[in-house]
Amino acid sequence: MSVLAFDPERDLASPPLYSLNLSGGQRSVLAWIEDHGGLFSAIEVPVTGVAADCGSSESTVYDAVNRLTGLGLLVRHENGLYRINARYFFATNPDVRRLLATALSDPPVTPDGRARAPRKVGNTEARRRRVIRPVE
Structure with missing residues (x-):
């Protein structure tokens, strides 16, 4: 069985947000968490x-x-805290994705x-260390 090489377009990408059919409330909650x-x-x-x-309402x-957790856009930790999936960030920032790759x-x-x-002592450092002797 061969292992596929790392491909940022495949491994770091996610579906575009418009294809997930998010409601306005879901988009605003996602934006709030990002902000x-x-x-x-x-x-x-x-x-x-x-x-x-x-x-909006609490419900x-x-x-x-x-829904965002179910889609995988949010990652829920054991302690009840939430983090946005990093693939979302890389999907919206393709230049950063290429740089990371x-x-x-x-x-x-x-x-x-x-x-x-x-470290080599430069000429300026060497001049500072010299002792100036008076001419007699």
């Missing part, structure tokens, strides 16, 4: 606070969180012998 840092870390999603900020927010496929940077050697 409050849910893209980079898991955050608490208080239903009453989100409903007040988005101008709309509850249903939106359930390049970073994962490039060879690692390794220091050579010169990098491990003591």
